[in-house]
Amino acid sequence: MAGDPKSLKRKIPDEPFGNDDSVQQCLAIMREVSAEQRARARHLDTKTGALAGFCATVLTLNVTLGQPLLKAKLAPDAHSAIRILFLIASLLLASAALIAVAGVLRPMGHDDLTEEQIDQYSDRPKVITPPEELRMTWLRTVTDMTISDRKAGGAKSIRSNAAVIALVLGLLAVAGEALTLFFAS
Numbered sequence: 001m002a003g004d005p006k007s008l009k010r011k012i013p014d015e016p017f018g019n020d021d022s023v024q025q026c027l028a029i030m031r032e033v034s035a036e037q038r039a040r041a042r043h044l045d046t047k048t049g050a051l052a053g054f055c056a057t058v059l060t061l062n063v064t065l066g067q068p069l070l071k072a073k074l075a076p077d078a079h080s081a082i083r084i085l086f087l088i089a090s091l092l093l094a095s096a097a098l099i100a101v102a103g104v105l106r107p108m109g110h111d112d113l114t115e116e117q118i119d120q121y122s123d124r125p126k127v128i129t130p131p132e133e134l135r136m137t138w139l140r141t142v143t144d145m146t147i148s149d150r151k152a153g154g155a156k157s158i159r160s161n162a163a164v165i166a167l168v169l170g171l172l173a174v175a176g177e178a179l180t181l182f183f184a185s
Helices: 020-071 076-104 115-120 131-184
Strands: none
Touching (some): 020 076
16 A cells, blocks of 8 residues: 555544534545545546557657658758657657656555555454544545545646647658648658
8 A cells, every 4th residue: 555554544533523414424525535636646546547658659659650751852941840759759758658657657646545454343342442533534535545636646647747848849840840841842
């Protein structure tokens, strides 16, 4: 399990904290917020997976179709422009794919329950704990995990945006190649 499980082991105050009805309502809210954060991360993974595939396809086409273009006899200025744009496009498209895969599609790295913490829910200390205390403990745990999921999702979002920017710039460089070839012919 990723993250630091120590952050999930908050000590419960000795005195009651809030009333049980409020704790139950907060727990219901946190479950919704947690589900939303995890759905956001899955959505970013799906979008970024498609983006990575598109980057790889465009990069492959650019490199495959660009090779003969680099060897074509064009005016010296056009040939230089094509070479520079080809290099820029290739680097940007490769960067976009790399950011998408290594920065977004890799495992999230968020705090979650350890196997020991999960196992504790069937041990005597938990099963004899009053339900309202268990709910309070679970509310704090869900809150910690949700905050961790939100941070991980935020990092994925930033990296996904960086991959999109690199893709757009790469596509502009490919378009520059095409325009240079059009006007050089």
